[in-house]
Amino acid sequence: MLRPEHPVPRSLAELVAEFSLETRGTVAGVEISGVTLNSEEVEPGDLYVGVAGANTHGARFASRAAERGAVAVVTDPAGAELAAESGLPVLIVDSPREALGELSAWVYRTREHPPLLFGVTGTNGKTSTSYLLAGMLTQLGLVTGLSTTAERHIGDLKVVSRLTTPEASEMHALLARMRESGVRAVALEVSAQALSRHRVDGIEFDVVGFTNLSHDHLDDYADMEEYFRAKLPLFDPDRADRGVVSLETEWGRRVVDEARIPVCTISSRAEDRADWFVEVLDEQAAYTGFRVTGPEGRSLETRVPLIGRHMAWNAALAIVMLVEAGFDLDAIGQALDAHGGIDAYLPGRTERVSGDRGPSVYVDFGHSPDAFLNTLDAVRRFTPGQVIMLFGADGDRDATKRHDMGRVAAEGSDILVITDHHPRFEDPASIRRTLLDGARLAEHQPEIYEVSPPEEAIRFAVSLAGEGDSILWAGPGHQDYRDIRGVRTPYSARQLARDALREAGW
Numbered sequence: 001m002l003r004p005e006h007p008v009p010r011s012l013a014e015l016v017a018e019f020s021l022e023t024r025g026t027v028a029g030v031e032i033s034g035v036t037l038n039s040e041e042v043e044p045g046d047l048y049v050g051v052a053g054a055n056t057h058g059a060r061f062a063s064r065a066a067e068r069g070a071v072a073v074v075t076d077p078a079g080a081e082l083a084a085e086s087g088l089p090v091l092i093v094d095s096p097r098e099a100l101g102e103l104s105a106w107v108y109r110t111r112e113h114p115p116l117l118f119g120v121t122g123t124n125g126k127t128s129t130s131y132l133l134a135g136m137l138t139q140l141g142l143v144t145g146l147s148t149t150a151e152r153h154i155g156d157l158k159v160v161s162r163l164t165t166p167e168a169s170e171m172h173a174l175l176a177r178m179r180e181s182g183v184r185a186v187a188l189e190v191s192a193q194a195l196s197r198h199r200v201d202g203i204e205f206d207v208v209g210f211t212n213l214s215h216d217h218l219d220d221y222a223d224m225e226e227y228f229r230a231k232l233p234l235f236d237p238d239r240a241d242r243g244v245v246s247l248e249t250e251w252g253r254r255v256v257d258e259a260r261i262p263v264c265t266i267s268s269r270a271e272d273r274a275d276w277f278v279e280v281l282d283e284q285a286a287y288t289g290f291r292v293t294g295p296e297g298r299s300l301e302t303r304v305p306l307i308g309r310h311m312a313w314n315a316a317l318a319i320v321m322l323v324e325a326g327f328d329l330d331a332i333g334q335a336l337d338a339h340g341g342i343d344a345y346l347p348g349r350t351e352r353v354s355g356d357r358g359p360s361v362y363v364d365f366g367h368s369p370d371a372f373l374n375t376l377d378a379v380r381r382f383t384p385g386q387v388i389m390l391f392g393a394d395g396d397r398d399a400t401k402r403h404d405m406g407r408v409a410a411e412g413s414d415i416l417v418i419t420d421h422h423p424r425f426e427d428p429a430s431i432r433r434t435l436l437d438g439a440r441l442a443e444h445q446p447e448i449y450e451v452s453p454p455e456e457a458i459r460f461a462v463s464l465a466g467e468g469d470s471i472l473w474a475g476p477g478h479q480d481y482r483d484i485r486g487v488r489t490p491y492s493a494r495q496l497a498r499d500a501l502r503e504a505g506w
């Protein structure tokens, strides 16, 4: 976990007064320098927050937190009983998870001189839009910070992420560390789960963006309406000043109708009459050229170094977010022109891992039907030969999208190779069977194979491919492990694909 290197301790008694907390034990004279809700991440001087989780109550680990140097515990009334034996002072709140954001903001002083804060939400494109924002902010000369599913960046320092949006304590520690490093602008990816679980509490965004909404996460939310409602609070005045909403999916209109902050819109369809219009001008294997035109005909033409119209939409959304934050459109254009377009590297987002000879192989993080639709369309444009799609599905995650994943994959490919992804605690054969059943529902029937494990499947896919063909391996993206029965086995799809190509003589 990234934290400030030089925290300025704060008084526990002051915290108790600030938040009017009920206390047990002595708080006088105690100083706190950090906050965490994971006993294994406690550092000396930390406030340990014991939350009731789905598996256990964090307060059970208060003694362990004390051993590691925690100086006080925040928990709920039930947790207070459990934490008593730690001997630490205990501060009681009704819901520690709900209190975590504000407590962390106070301890890490993240409301004092905050950077320019951008938040991106939506089903697909959060990571991409956040990277593109961070890339452009850097091109505009600002030291930037980034927090996404793939990586977190503080200027040039990069670390791999675990959750899309970290817990609030980790988020505020990250923001404090960014401030130490002179970061002036930050792009944060905000998942629906993050909003539901209070992970971005205590953060006030300058500009938030909405990419799209489509079928995903229906293991966490009862239906699409509930999933939509989980995203909406980002468009409340206590969380953000202004918003930019893409009308890529019809849910965008709903965000506009229900947002409680000023929002402007962007669309690639002229008939939407959005405030901003994005046109794809030029699709090449190395980039997508586009123009974004706004009020009073002001426009900017540039390139994003990725394939796919959806990447132009993400980039245009990011540009409008910059304009809403106060950057001049012409100044953005000049900064981008100096580098021949947007300068950003997105790990595992339709990333081409093949060389100049042989089939093209793209590794992608797409794991929803809509993501498949867009990436398959992009890959098809650059494939004179056959499109081979290799994919699996997450175990212990939304199983209701599997049929559609199989169907969309079959519709868009010439050859389908169904394999495993993270089975977690599910039977991988049964996940493959559901994907296969979905694929069989497609109107267009490609050749379909089922190959397990993925190490074999990529070799098999490469053995079917020749010059002019493309392989789209969807699912693993940037990830460096596979979760098999709770164990994270090291695994890199990008490396496996490169190895398979080499073995095949490409």
Ligand SMILES: CC(=O)N[C@H]1[C@@H](OP(=O)(O)OP(=O)(O)OC[C@H]2O[C@@H](n3ccc(=O)[nH]c3=O)[C@H](O)[C@@H]2O)O[C@H](CO)[C@@H](O)[C@@H]1O[C@H](C)C(=O)N[C@@H](C)C(=O)N[C@H](CCC(=O)O)C(=O)O
Pocket (backbone or CB within 6 Å): 037, 038, 039, 040, 051, 052, 053, 054, 055, 056, 057, 058, 059, 061, 162, 163, 164, 165, 166, 167, 191, 192, 193, 194, 197
């Ligand atoms: C469903 C969910 O979000 N669970 C998160 C939640 O777990 P939980 O409430 O079940 O916690 P628990 O296991 O009961 O433990 C209770 C408390 O005891 C603490 N504990 C537990 C054991 C111990 O030894 N020491 C200790 O301190 C835990 O840190 C926790 O604070 O709190 C944990 C601690 O922070 C998270 O790690 C865990 O995320 C899990 C790993 C997860 O997979 N979350 C996914 C669903 C998620 O959040 N995904 C979204 C969306 C991704 C996307 O955009 O596609 C994301 O933002 O990543």
Ligand SMILES: Nc1ncnc2c1ncn2[C@@H]1O[C@H](COP(=O)(O)OP(=O)(O)OP(=O)(O)O)[C@@H](O)[C@H]1O
Pocket (backbone or CB within 6 Å): 122, 123, 124, 125, 126, 127, 128, 129, 149, 164, 189, 191, 211, 212, 248, 310, 311, 313, 314, 348, 349, 350, 364, 365, 366, 367, 370, 371, 372, 374, 375
């Ligand atoms: N605007 C978009 N519309 C539809 N699909 C997209 C869009 N942008 C990206 N995708 C697809 O979704 C996949 C995931 O993209 P990205 O990582 O940017 O999204 P995300 O919202 O961060 O996903 P996650 O929530 O899983 O982290 C991409 O690899 C691509 O296949």
